[in-house]
Amino acid sequence: MRSLKSCLPKLSLPLSVIQASAPAVEWLGNVGNMRIVTQFGWAVLAGTIFGFPAFAAGEHVPEAKPLATAQQEPFLEGIDTPPAKPKVPDNPGNTPGVVPEPLAACVIPGALLLVAEPLRGGEYQDCGITDPVRLAGVVRGANVTKFPAPVTISCDFARVLTGWLRQDVLPAVEHEFESAVAIVASGPGYQCRRRNNQPDGKLSEHALGMAIDITQFQLVDGSDISVEKDWGVETEKGKLLQAIHAKACKRFTTVLGPDADPNHRSHFHLDTGCHGQDCTYIICQ
16 A cells, blocks of 8 residues: 555645644554544645645644544454355345235136235245245136145246146046046145155255145046056056146156156156256156
8 A cells, every 4th residue: 555655746835834734633543554644634734735725723623533433443454354245045035034025916817726925934944935826726617626725836836737737637537538627636735845855955846836746636427537546557547647747748847757756656746846057958757
């Protein structure tokens, strides 16, 4: 750092001017290698050098305020490091102390739903849904298909799920069995947990409201189509499950059935999680 003397032009000042300036110039001590002068001292020097008014000799000069309190350590440039800026969280909806605004509306044709309050936290910090809805079922024509209990999922995921049910599943069942689907048996949707309920590893898409597990379809005529019992069997029910599984792979980014692993032997796992750098990679098993 350049010294104070090197920053001022070399001028020959009259002795009377220096004497008039002296009472107003008060050094406050050293901070590192830099000496600090009060703002009044700077005013005198500026008036002397650049022609601004200066205090006359003997004129009262206000006392300088201290740069730091007794409890406050001065900041030493080049030695101390200023505190780093706080990192912006990846998920603003889960920011501690910040309550996300509830979703104003979630309009999905054919969906029976209610907008819910934002969900956050749980056993794992990153769990939560900023735009949750409670999807009770879907309507197609005169038929109403419901879940055993409303599932809590994100609005975006509800849109994908509703499209798959109304356009792929329900028409196929009605065409093949001449009976409408009354109940889609499933899990709750949102669950704050890790994948496959393991104690460590990546967070499940269920924890973000972007997944659901479906076990069977119960028809109006009293029959049912079960993933656990009918998958892989050369029957009309088995073929239907294969067909709607393939359709799901065109809508969801992850579709896991009994062929994926033992954890999914009894249900279809459907989610819209991001896979790959551009989130276009599809897992269909």
